[in-house]
Amino acid sequence: MDYRRIFLNVGFWIVFSFTFDALSGFVFPDLSLDATLFLWFSGLLTGTLIFNVLWYWFSLRNR
Secondary structure: OOHHHHHHHHHHHHHHHHHHHHHHHHHOOOOOHHHHHHHHHHHHHHHHHHHHHHHHHHHHHOO
């Protein structure tokens, strides 16, 4: 198991959550709680999938 990837994923989640909270309040001030949670979860899911696909692509490419 590659622990670096896990730590980077958790770091991404933390940075994404703080960044999303700051930007969503500024860009979409009148967004409902349900819509905010949906956008946050969708962004977290998409970012995690992209990160992991790129991680495996680079690791398989360097073998």
